[in-house]
Each structure stands twice: as C-alpha cells, then as structure tokens.
Amino acid sequence: MHDYYRNMNCYCGSQQTYKQCCELIIKGINIAETPEQLxxxxxxxxxxxxxxxxxATxxxxTRKSQSLNEITLWAQQTSWLKLTVLSSEHITIKQFTSQTKPVLPYVHFQALYFDSQHFCLMEEKSRFLIENDQWRYLDGDIIEHSNLPTPKRNAPCLCLSGKKFKHCCALFV
Structure with missing residues (x-):
C-alpha cells in the first residue's frame, strides 16, 4: 500500500491516520479491544x-459459509465512502469474558458505498463474540439497504462532508 494512503485519515472515520488506527489491527500489531474497533x-x-x-475476522x-473469492470480488467492485457508527456496546475482551451470562455485544452502523452502478446505504446491527481471545464478527441484522439517487454535481455530497458532490465522492466513482 502506498504511503499516501497510510498517512491519510483512516477509512473508519476516526480522525487518526490509517497507519495509527486500523492498519495496526489489520496487520496484527494490536488486537481489537472492543467490538467497535473490530x-x-x-x-x-x-x-x-x-x-x-x-x-479471518x-x-x-460464520466463516464456513463465506468465500475468500466472494469477499475479494465484493471489495474490488465497491468504493467505500463513509462509515457512521450509530451506537455500540463498549465492552472489552476482559469485561466480556468475566461476565457470568454474556450477552453478545453489538455495533449499530451505517455504511455509504458505491458498487460500480449505484450509491448505496446499508444500516446494520452486527453481533460479535470472542474466539481464541479475540473479537470475531458473528452476524448482523440488516435494518436498511437501499440504493440512493446520484446527486447532481453541485449538490451537497451524500457523505455529509460539507463539500459539493463533484469535489467529494464523485471523485471516487
């Protein structure tokens, strides 16, 4: 990956650089301490x-019903534009494993993406569990998944950046 991308704000919207944020978890240098981090x-x-x-996560x-080829194709065909975490349970691995009756924690989020034909908004409430002392994605309930109309060039961008569409997400599609 080119250093330009490693030094930009993280894809996840944390306001840290990718190199300081998610790259550390993806490369296995740090582990995700909470379901939201994962x-x-x-x-x-x-x-x-x-x-x-x-x-791997x-x-x-759940992994038994997944295909690395399908995940790869989906990633290649999709431009991810914005992540918004609506709510999550801030529970660490240690807190979760010490509970007597653990309830699976969740992360409720929206993801804006372009799938080579349409802008889409997906809202999901995901569930997580711990395996081998690490958080893993179990499944999620999709609350909404809809195609969005493409904005006009001078309209506000779908990602709510405050920029005009032509100067923002239109550059990625």
Whole structure:
C-alpha cells in the first residue's frame, strides 16, 4: 500500500491516520479491544481491499459459509465512502469474558458505498463474540439497504462532508 494512503485519515472515520488506527489491527500489531474497533477495522479492510483480514475476522461458524473469492470480488467492485457508527456496546475482551451470562455485544452502523452502478446505504446491527481471545464478527441484522439517487454535481455530497458532490465522492466513482 502506498504511503499516501497510510498517512491519510483512516477509512473508519476516526480522525487518526490509517497507519495509527486500523492498519495496526489489520496487520496484527494490536488486537481489537472492543467490538467497535473490530468492526471499524473490518470496514477499513474492505475499503483498503484486504479480503484476507475480513475472512479471518469472521467467527468460525460464520466463516464456513463465506468465500475468500466472494469477499475479494465484493471489495474490488465497491468504493467505500463513509462509515457512521450509530451506537455500540463498549465492552472489552476482559469485561466480556468475566461476565457470568454474556450477552453478545453489538455495533449499530451505517455504511455509504458505491458498487460500480449505484450509491448505496446499508444500516446494520452486527453481533460479535470472542474466539481464541479475540473479537470475531458473528452476524448482523440488516435494518436498511437501499440504493440512493446520484446527486447532481453541485449538490451537497451524500457523505455529509460539507463539500459539493463533484469535489467529494464523485471523485471516487
């Protein structure tokens, strides 16, 4: 990956550089301490086209129904534009494993993306569990998944950056 991308703001929207944020988790230097950190790193892996990480962070039971080839194709065909975390349970691995009756934590988010034909908005409430002392993505309930109309060039951008569409997300499609 070119240093330009490593020094830009992280794909996950954290306001840190990718190099300081999700890259550390994706490369295995740090582990995701919370489900939200794992979800943000998975989003960044989609945006940076690192399908092996996405595949590896599925729970074992879910991974059986996944295909690395399908994940790779999806990542290649999709431009990820914005992640918005709506809510999440801030629970660490240690806190979760010490609970007597652990309830699976969730992350509720929206992702804006372009799939080579349409702008789309997906809203999901994802569930996570711990396997081998690390958070894993189990599954998610899709609350909304819709195609959005393409804005006119001078309209505000879909990602709510405050820029005109032509100076923002239109550059990535």
């Amino acid at each position: 979800m943000r790193s998975r989003y960044s892996a989609y945006a940076a086209m690192i399908p092996q990480y996405i595949y 599925y729970a074992e039971s």
